[in-house]
Each structure stands twice: as C-alpha cells, then as structure tokens.
Amino acid sequence: MLVFWSILAWTGFVGLTWKKWFIVKTGIENGKRYVRPTFVSLFCSLIPLIFIVGMRTSFADTYAYISSFNNAEPSFSHFFSILTNPDEKDKFFYMFSTLVKMICPHPNFWLTVIALIQILFLCYTLSKYSVMPGISMFVFIASTEFTYMMNGMRQFVAVTMCFAAFKLLERKNYFWYIVVVVIAAQFHGTAYVMLIALIFSFIKPWSKTMYVVMVAFAVLIVFLNPVLEGMQIFFEDTKYESQMSELISAEGVNILRMFVALVPCVIGFVFRKNKQLWKERKWCLCMNLSLVNAAFWIAAAIVGGNLMARFAEYFTIYQLLTYPMLFRYCFKGNTRIAVISAFFVFYVVWFWYELQMNWNVNYVSSVLGWYF
Numbered sequence: 001m002l003v004f005w006s007i008l009a010w011t012g013f014v015g016l017t018w019k020k021w022f023i024v025k026t027g028i029e030n031g032k033r034y035v036r037p038t039f040v041s042l043f044c045s046l047i048p049l050i051f052i053v054g055m056r057t058s059f060a061d062t063y064a065y066i067s068s069f070n071n072a073e074p075s076f077s078h079f080f081s082i083l084t085n086p087d088e089k090d091k092f093f094y095m096f097s098t099l100v101k102m103i104c105p106h107p108n109f110w111l112t113v114i115a116l117i118q119i120l121f122l123c124y125t126l127s128k129y130s131v132m133p134g135i136s137m138f139v140f141i142a143s144t145e146f147t148y149m150m151n152g153m154r155q156f157v158a159v160t161m162c163f164a165a166f167k168l169l170e171r172k173n174y175f176w177y178i179v180v181v182v183i184a185a186q187f188h189g190t191a192y193v194m195l196i197a198l199i200f201s202f203i204k205p206w207s208k209t210m211y212v213v214m215v216a217f218a219v220l221i222v223f224l225n226p227v228l229e230g231m232q233i234f235f236e237d238t239k240y241e242s243q244m245s246e247l248i249s250a251e252g253v254n255i256l257r258m259f260v261a262l263v264p265c266v267i268g269f270v271f272r273k274n275k276q277l278w279k280e281r282k283w284c285l286c287m288n289l290s291l292v293n294a295a296f297w298i299a300a301a302i303v304g305g306n307l308m309a310r311f312a313e314y315f316t317i318y319q320l321l322t323y324p325m326l327f328r329y330c331f332k333g334n335t336r337i338a339v340i341s342a343f344f345v346f347y348v349v350w351f352w353y354e355l356q357m358n359w360n361v362n363y364v365s366s367v368l369g370w371y372f
Contacts, residue, residue, distance in 0.1 A: 003363045003370065004355055007049055008348070011141040014045045015134030039127040045137070046119050053149045054112025058364035060151030066107045074101040092186035093154050108367055114157065115149055121160035125321075128167060129282060132324035135340070139320050142347035143260075144354045148313060155310060158184040158191040163317050169201055170282045193311045200288040206272035210288070217295050254301075254358060260350060261297040261312070264290045264322045271330040283325050289318040 022041040027034055037045075056062055072078065072094070079098045082088050100110045122140070130136040140146055148156040161184040168177040177198070184191035203209050268287045277283055293315030300308035323343070331339050355361075364371050 001355055001362075003052060004351075007052065007146070008141050008351055010048055011045075011137050012344075015138045018045070018134050034131070036127065036130070037133050039123055042123040042127050042133060042137075043119065046123065049141075049146060049149075050112065050115045050119055052363075052365075053115040053146075055108055055365045055367050055370075056111065056150055056363060057108070057366045058362075060147075060361060062111075062150055065111075065153065069097055069101065069107045069110055072098055072101055074098060074105060076102075090154060090186065090188055092183070093157065093188065096187075111153075114153055118149055118153070118156055118160045121164040122320075124164050125166050129321050130324050131328045135324045135327060135343075136320040138344070139323055139347065142344075142351045143316075143319070144351060145313075145316060147355075147359075152310070152313075155188040155190060155313065158188040159314050159317055161187070162191055162194045162314055166282075166285070166318075166321075169197055170285060172201070174198060174201075190307075190310050191314070194314050196292060197285075197289060200292060201285060203288060205268065205278055205284050205287040205291070210291070214291070214295070256353075257309075258294070258297045258301040261290075261294040261316070264319055264326060265294050267326050267330065268322075271326070274330060277325070277329045283329075286318050286322045286325055289315050290322045293318065 018037055018041070019035065022037040022045070024035050024041070025038050026036075057066065075098075079095055082091055082094050082098065085091075088094070097110060100113055104110070126133055126136050148159070162181060165177050165180040168174075168180065178195070181191055181194045184194070199213075203213065264287075268290070271277065278287075293312055296308055296312035296315060300312060327336060327340055327343075362371060
C-alpha cells in the first residue's frame, strides 16, 4: 500500500502549498477577488498519479482490461466491426482502444492514455469551479475515488466526461449537455443516469420541491426490488439481462459509504439559510447532485450494491466541488481551520480503512518492478 500512501502524501502537500508554487489566475467573482491555479498547474501536480495508474499491471480488474487489449486486433477492419456490431456495448471505448493499439501495442501506453484523458477532464472542471482546489485534490485521493481510474476505468472515462460537462449544465446549455452524456454513454452505458441532473438543475436546494423529490425517492427505494423483478422479464435475452440480474441479486454495499456520502448533505442542511451560498446556480447544482449521490448510496446499502454504486459514482465526483464550496462560504476564521483539520483527519482514516481493511488489494507493476 506504500504507493497509495505516497500519492496521498504528495496530494496533501500540494493541497496545502499550491499558492506558493502553482501558476495562478486571479479575477473578480460576485464582487470578491479569487485566486485559483491554472489548468496546467493542476494537471502537472497530478502527473505522478497518471504515471502510477498507467504503469500498473495488476490491480482489481486491470488484468481483464489488459487481456482484452492484448486480444484486440489493431486494424481499421476491427474498428469498423465494433461500430457496426449491434450487440457490442460501449462501442466508443473499444473503438478508441483499437486506435491506440494501432499507434502503440503496449498495454501500459494504452492505460496511460486513458489515465491522461481522465485527468484532463477532471482538471478542466476543477480549474473553473473549485474555490479550494487543494481540498478538491485531497478529496479525490483520500476518498479513494482515484481507484476508479484502475478499477472500473471504462466507466470512469464516462464519469469524468460528464463532470467536464458541468459548465454546460450550469449555463443551461441543455442540448449540448445531452449530447455529451450520450457520447459518454458510448464509453459506458451507465452514463445515461446523468440525465437525472437535468431535473435537479431546476430545483433549489432545501426547497419544498426538493423535499418532495427526496420523499419520492425514499418511496421508490421501498418498492424498488419488486419493480425490478417485474422489469427483469422485459430484459430477458438482451444485452442488459446480466446487468438486471446483477442489480437484483447484489448484496448491499458497506453501509459506512452511505454515511460518508451524507456528510456534505448534513453540512449543507445546517447552512440551508445561507443566502449568499444558494443564490448561485452552480452551488445549488453541486448541492443537489451531492444529495442525489447520497440517495444512490442509501439505495446501494439497502437494496443492492453493484449497479447502484456505479450510478452513484457519477454524482460522488461532485463532492470535489461541494466540499470546497461549503468550507469557503459556511465557515470563517479559526472555525474554518478547525473544521478543515478535522476533515483531513477523518479522510485519512477513511483512506486507511478503505484500502487496508475493506479492499486489502495490492498495486503491482511488472514494468517498474513494484509490488505494494
């Protein structure tokens, strides 16, 4: 686990000192001056993570991905056969992988390119919307969300792509937002769940409408299993049959994840009367999507794990914006310092628990000769 602790230590250092060595941009927003790192600075600080992710040869489902890549035919005929095959899922991912293999057949080059794309999408959004980028970077690592780059990387391409479309959602450019979601869904079909964000883009956090939606979701959870069992009939003999079976038969995920997901929601609820915070559309969206995230994790804990948890990941990533927003606008002076300090301790403990106690997996890179 040394390699993961090294990533956490590096990110913590960068998060605490970025103002001293990052190239920054300044400006005025809502009458207040802001200082944020540039896109290039954020990207450069995450190059070590790209390298480590790209050089792995074993971690969770990495072996299956490498085997699939090695077995792929690097030719345009294979590229177009994927495009024209009606039964092929997630076409764009495998088409893109074929193109990469035509350039370089080494699987670690491919893994590095995928990691590079994911980080580019991530840094694009953080550079524009994170008011405390050090916190965002720390949450990305300490929450173990970065592991999706290695375990479930195909889905994480779609997750980061939808995350990069946050600007379109915030500016009410719904047509192009839908276009991005549809494209992302060709990398991983679960991306269609992000169309839910369109509904929540019209709702004010902590309004009566929001409470009604939350109650409706709670009722949905209660009746979800019987509904899904009925729906399973319609998905028999289709490419979605295995996913439906997985959803119905899956056990609940670790209940602690549900409570972790609720933390920003609780803070937001406590400060629900903060008019300065909720007058801005982008922060309303972040809070709403964090609420949806918590709802999916509750469903994953109560109803079933795998597919619900996959849906949740599209919304979990918005905590990279929600936490900085809450810390910046809800706390001041020594209170802010105390809250952020407690937050850092909490997430370091969570990082240790997830990787050491819950996962207990090792990072292997035969390229580097590493086994941790």
